[in-house]
Amino acid sequence: MADWPTVKYKEEGMREGMQIEDANISVADKVKLLDALSETGLNQIVVGSFVSPKWTPQMERIDEIVTQFTPKPGVTYTALALNSRGVERARAYSPPLTIERDGYPRLTCHMCDVFVRRNTNRSQMAEMERWPQIVAQAQELNIKEAGIGTNASWGSNFMGEFPVDALMTMLEKQHSMWDEVGIDVRSVSMGDPMSHCTPAKVEESVYRVKEKWPEVNHIRLHLHNGRNMAIASAYAAMRTLGPDDTLELDGTIGGFGGCPYCGNGRATGMAPTEDLLHMMEDMGIPTGVDIDKLIDCVWMAEDIMGRELYGHVSKAGPRPKTVDKLYDMNAPFVETMEQAKHFKKGPEVYEGGIYPYNEPITSPYRDRVEEGTPAYDGPSGDFPWKQDWFPAKD
Amino acid sequence: MADWPTVKYKEEGMREGMQIEDANISVADKVKLLDALSETGLNQIVVGSFVSPKWTPQMERIDEIVTQFTPKPGVTYTALALNSRGVERARAYSPPLTIERDGYPRLTCHMCDVFVRRNTNRSQMAEMERWPQIVAQAQELNIKEAGIGTNASWGSNFMGEFPVDALMTMLEKQHSMWDEVGIDVRSVSMGDPMSHCTPAKVEESVYRVKEKWPEVNHIRLHLHNGRNMAIASAYAAMRTLGPDDTLELDGTIGGFGGCPYCGNGRATGMAPTEDLLHMMEDMGIPTGVDIDKLIDCVWMAEDIMGRELYGHVSKAGPRPKTVDKLYDMNAPFVETMEQAKHFKKGPEVYEGGIYPYNEPITSPYRDRVEEGTPAYDGPSGDFPWKQDWFPAKD
Structure with missing residues (x-):
């Protein structure tokens, strides 16, 4: 994993x-x-x-x-x-x-004919009409690797849901056009301007793409977040791909954004960059x-x-992981959004909050952590029940 | 899947x-x-x-x-x-x-000794001290099935991260106490008051629990959302469990909530109920x-x-799936949060918005959908390239 x-x-x-x-x-x-x-x-x-x-x-x-x-x-x-x-x-x-x-010439279209007309003033059919020309140009330039892709991949506010079967059939059509001229498909792009992604659909789509075409090693996802599914869907893609694959993801700081054509306006959004990258760091995926x-x-x-x-x-605030970032054990109540910003603004923002303890909080675990020892040793190590303080001795 | x-x-x-x-x-x-x-x-x-x-x-x-x-x-x-x-x-x-x-007597404790002291004025050791008594009571009542569990399972704002290995060692200790008296463990509970869950950690934890104890068929997760990981983590648990398992999840409408002891106040939150259940409906998990x-x-x-x-x-708004819920193809720009509420308030809220089209939008796909035909037929059916309107004939 x-x-x-x-x-x-x-x-x-x-x-x-x-x-x-x-x-x-x-x-x-x-x-x-x-x-x-x-x-x-x-x-x-x-x-x-x-x-x-x-x-x-x-x-x-x-x-x-x-x-x-x-x-x-x-x-x-x-x-x-x-x-x-x-x-x-x-x-x-x-x-x-x-x-x-992106170096790949790409055959792509919107699964939603209404959205592409609203957004770019052309039809899905017009998008497809360009495919033979794109293939011919790639041949002319002697290009060896290409991409395929869809937008509004899983559904539309104007047409309803699209089953993953339909998405796959569309991708297969594009793939077969590259096959016919002997150009390898390496990249599959799936967009979602109207926030119809779910982690289950994204996982199934990525899984089926990789199952059918193991040589596809670039997956690009442009996911919107109007139904709060963008981060879970990104995770679903990450867990389905392997170390030889590259996953391209988009998002916005704060998760804002959208387009006026999709019908959700500012409620559309994308994955908040800070939340998604914070997750990746925790998973051990470097973000830099x-x-x-x-x-x-x-x-x-x-x-x-x-x-x-x-x-x-x-x-x-980020999950505190190092001693210098840990919260004060004896911090008073933190209640408001402003007080919650102590992780960056310092303890001043919660000073004067309710302090409900008769005596200051102390903990042998916190002592361990502050000494640089992990809170818990490995299974064979000094787990609590091997410590002096552990009450329920075997 | x-x-x-x-x-x-x-x-x-x-x-x-x-x-x-x-x-x-x-x-x-x-x-x-x-x-x-x-x-x-x-x-x-x-x-x-x-x-x-x-x-x-x-x-x-x-x-x-x-x-x-x-x-x-x-x-x-x-x-x-x-x-x-x-x-x-x-x-x-x-x-x-x-x-x-919940009918199961349960051995449980907080992985974070600081949080349990702050929140309930007792130590982790005091929680553990009750374990022998809970086991004895269960024996006395001739109870056959029991539970185990942790809170602050993956980390703490006051102690940092806990590896899944540590969580498993804690659960194993509890499990062995039930084993000793011949009571079967059926339920594992994992709480997360300080929003340290990630989908990767939850998936690994649930996977390892099921791998080690396949007879555990109830998993309970109480996940907070301060780092926006609750929905993705819930999905990770769903995809790891099977049809014979029961997953118990908690959340709040709107995703609000938190406690004054955890250090994140109102920024803590939980999975927004409406978003999580909307995802489940899409996945085919009935919510009622x-x-x-x-x-x-x-x-x-x-x-x-x-x-x-x-x-x-x-x-x-929810993803529109039925014809009566689909958005108007000829809706003008939807930009503000108020305009986005048309899904419930009706087209009045976006009336007067910018209308950028010279001619009304029409689409043969939308016609299909309005007639009750799926936008796309199955692979062998009337896919676009078999339709009259498809321009790039084979």
Whole structure:
């Protein structure tokens, strides 16, 4: 179980997040947040999108942001573009922007014909119509490896649920087109703009993809969180993949975001980056990210947006694991959200809270931990019932 | 994978939730919320706790609540009591309260000696000291089946992380005491008051328990959500258990709750009931609960508390699965949280939003769905490329 895949994480807050927020958030605030994100250790950051300012006024000043932010060496910055005009605009800023994020030519379509029409003004059929051309181009360029994929993979707010069987049939169709020309499929992408993922469906989908095509070693998941399933679904994918696989995941600090076309607006969200990476660190999947700095970014974003976002680790703090991070045994009651922020703001925030003990709390276990000994030794070691203090001697 | 366990769900909002909220929330409001919860189909509801009003003023008027609420036939109502005085107080209200929720005598203790001292004014050693007495009583009563368990199972804000090895050693110690007297262990309980669960740890723990003791067929998990891991951890447990197992889970509507002793206050939370049960329904695990009524309860609770709670399904709405629930293809932009509530409040809330289409959206898929045909037929059926509308004919 501990043979996790490699996970590549992409921070989408500046794009998926900001696109559904107030269009009047200042360029200065956005640049400040983007620069702070660059310092966390995140190595893939989407800076925004090059789309029509008429329908997405939140991205109208993307050129200024791209010009003013401070690119950090080692971080890959990308931007979303939905058509060739957008790609052309983005190219003017490369570098610092990276235009091609993924080397694979990909046959892909939305399972939901309504959503793709609403969001990008084309039909699923139009998406499919491009497939032969994409295959022909790949042949021409002598490309050896390719990708397939779906969006709205598990269901739609406008069409209902799609069984995993339907998803698989769609992927098989795409796969067979690459097979016919002898190009290997290595990557499968599954998107979920309308929050229809569940861990059970994601686990089944990833399992069946790997079962059918073991040589697929890149799985990309873009999961939305309107029904609070994004983190559980990401875990389900992690546990289904192995150490030779790469899992690409997206999310946003604080879990904010969404699009105006999906029908859930700001209630859409994504997996909160800080919560997902905090989980990965605990599982032993390296992220390279400083969670404390990430929490600073969440607090900054909340300050900019003027409201609390959806993540939890930014409110309760990371699990304390080292002696210097452990909470004070004799802390008084911690009740409010403000008091809970002591993990970063210090004990001042809960000072004066109710202290219900007649005598200070002490514990032989805490003594052990403070001496640098694990709370519990291994099975053959000094477990409590072998300690002097253990009352119920054998 | 579809052989899920039976899941028994206990709603903790009136206890875990209310105990960390304003003590001045009126009895009338609490009774109103409790009565609404009774109508959702939930069949286990905790009404509050019989504890010292000095330290938990939020529960000072529990007697009035228990007297005034309307018990629903078929619902089991319980209350928390931490000592014999509390149990005695609760007994005065049985019925409607059920005092014994779980038939198994249980050897249990907190892995965190500091938390148990802070929360219940006794040590882990004192908890263990009671074990021989519990075993002797069970023998006396000729009881054949028993339970074991831990609290703060995976870690503590005051002592750091506990490896699953340590948890297993503790459970083995308890198990061996039942073994010695020939009483079978059927139930393992694992609590997590300080939100140190992760899906990986829960999956490993449940897996190892079942591997070591296949005859254990009841797993009880009380998971807190301060680090947003409760739903993913619940899923991890579900996928690890089989159809002969029963999984007992707790959570709160809206995901609110916590205790003042754990150090995270209101940032602690539990799995939001509506999100967890919505997931289970999607997985085919019957809940018997009307999610729409549950969302009404969340909105009522938010109204009482004067702020948004943490759940998502109450904000974005359930995944629409039937034609009558599908969103309007020609809905305008949905952006704000208020507009997102159209799933319950109707299209009025988004009327006047931006409508970016020159012509109304139409889709042959939507036509299919509205006619009662699945969006996609089975693999051998009328998949898009066999339809007239499919452009890229083979």
